[in-house]
Amino acid sequence: MSQWVERHLKWVFTMPAVIFIVVMMAFPIMYTGYISLTEWSMSAVEPPKWVGLANYAKLLGSDVRFWKAVLRTFYFTGLALIFETLIGLALAMLLNRDFPGKNLVKTLFLLPMVATPVAIGMVWLLMFEPTIGYLNYLLGVLHLPAQSWIGAQSTALPSLALVDIWQWTPMMSLIMLAGLVSLPNDPYEAAEVDGATAWQTFRHITLPMLRPTIGVAVMLRSIDALKTFDIIYSMTQGGPNYSTETLNIYGYTLGFQYFSLGSASSLLVIFFAIVMGVVIFINWARRGVTA
Amino acid sequence: MNNRKENRYYQIGAFVLLAIFFVVFMFPFAWMIISSFKTQVDIMAMPPTWIFTPTFKNYTHVFEGQEFGWYIVNSFVVATLATLASLVLGLPAAYGIARSRMHSLGFTILVARIIPGITFLIPWFILFSKLGWIDTIQALVLAHMLVTMPFVVWVMIPFFEAIPSELVEAARVDGCTEQFAFMRVVLPISGPGIITASILAFIFSWNNFMFSVILTGAHTKTLPVAIFGFLSYSEVNWGGLMAAAVLITLPVLILALFTQRYIIRGLTAGAVKG
Secondary structure (H helix, E strand, C coil), rough: CCCHHCCCCHHHHHHHHHHHHHHHHHHHHHHHHHHHEEEEECCCCCCCCCCHHHHHHHHHHHCHHHHHHHHHHHHHHHHHHHHHHHHHHHHHHCCCCCCCHHHHHHHHHHHHHCCHHHHHHHHHHHHCCCCHHHHHHHHHHHCCCCCCCHHHHHHHHHHHHHHHHHHHHHHHHHHHHHHHHHCHHHHHHHHCCCCCCHHHHHHHHHHHHHHHHHHHHHHHHHHHHCCCCCCHHHHCCCCCCCCCCCCCHHHHHHHHHCCCCCHHHHHHHHHHHHHHHHHHHHHHHHHHHCC | CCCHHHHHHHHHHHHHHHHHHHHHHHHHHHHHHHHCCCCCCHHHCCCCCCCCCCCCHHHHHCCCCCCCHHHHHHHHHHHHHHHHHHHHHHHHHHHHHHHHHCCCHHHHHHHHHHHHHHHHHHHHHHHHHHHHCCCCCCHHEEEHHHHHHHHHHHHHHHHHHHHHHHHHHHHHHCCCCCHHHHHHHHHHHHHHHHHHHHHHHHHHHCCCCHEEEEEHHCCCCCCCHHHHHHCCCCCCHHHHHHHHHHHHHHHHHHHHCCCHHHHHHHCCCCCCCC
């Protein structure tokens, strides 16, 4: 027995996790794939009805709501990612210097990303409130027009992106800070000898050397940003008038509010393909830049 | 020389900029805590007040009916069980992957990060309904493990890889079996890695909303689902809402403050080499 264990060691160690993955992940994925080819409303008496690719054809061919959700997903992700990367980089540069209380400041910057998103969503609801919220008060102080924030179709999605930026910029900057700290010192000394300005040093030394780290940070963040659920669902549930309905929210609504499991499943399969495509694209872009 | 003076301005500018960022990023927390001690009238006041008579009414209101206490217990039990179970499955798996360099398996586990969570939710909901497991602790723990178990593996692989194999070989020469070497040699020196993985797994489970909102009911409601339910009242009781938000986030924030070293390491694991 122990001989056998010794010989098949790697499988003995990994087997429990593999079984969990097969039962809880691989099987559900295949099941979702199967359901996506049927029409079913989770009824006990009526089994799923085989419809082939009809759900996919309907979503891709004639469902305007689906295509709008695709666009919103990319809009939200793009908007959040641009600001998170830029502000994250700036913040990492600012934190990469010695000042008293540095450790405490770094620690406090952790808080937005570990705080419970739904609870944080409630706090932002209060701050976005058009009449009593702090943000409109601030706009008033600056003599800027008050906004409806998540209350109006045109501003709702950017407002949610703002919450995402608040939540995840610190994460981006901590990853970039870890990258900055690990950079070699020699190029900087050479630049100082050559009399390079701070901007030149940043542009021609820091940025190129940090690029791989930024690439990984962008990839990890975009995977999660595309799938954002907690903040959107807890604050707007996709409203007003579907203006914040991203793919994840639409899939959830189709599945658990309309109980139209076939359409929901086919949407999720397409959604997975999209996220995978983005990951492959970013990976390709990263390789291209390095090569 | 001019350069030195410029440098000084640059430093002051950097400090001011950092201070602005700091205030902006901390403001929501400050406003949440302040508002949780305000009456509805003070919250409605425009311009917003910073000086007011604090009230504890919001907090006592949250605990009225005793249900909120149960939500805290539910959240705590589910997060603890999901973390422990993830360690039991994830630690040996990560070790097996690290020792035998089965990186394809490691990659498979990471695909879990890419797949939208609702993809799993539909089959689970059907399965758990058939088993009568909707609104049970075990269904919720299993669902949360989908997030926490791959995460434990993802954090632990580099930790185990960094352990010199001579250490394990030495134990093996002394007649230890591989399982014994894992339990007695590898695990005791992996403390920091295990702490990192556990803290973050606990936080992810504590914060989870998407799986919980579908799989919980009256008996197993967790805190994120509970606070979302507060919104359905026709008039929002902002003070109560903020008090609930404080109670939900405070345990996580305190945990994060005391273990920040581990959290930074865990969240940036795999992103930066080393």
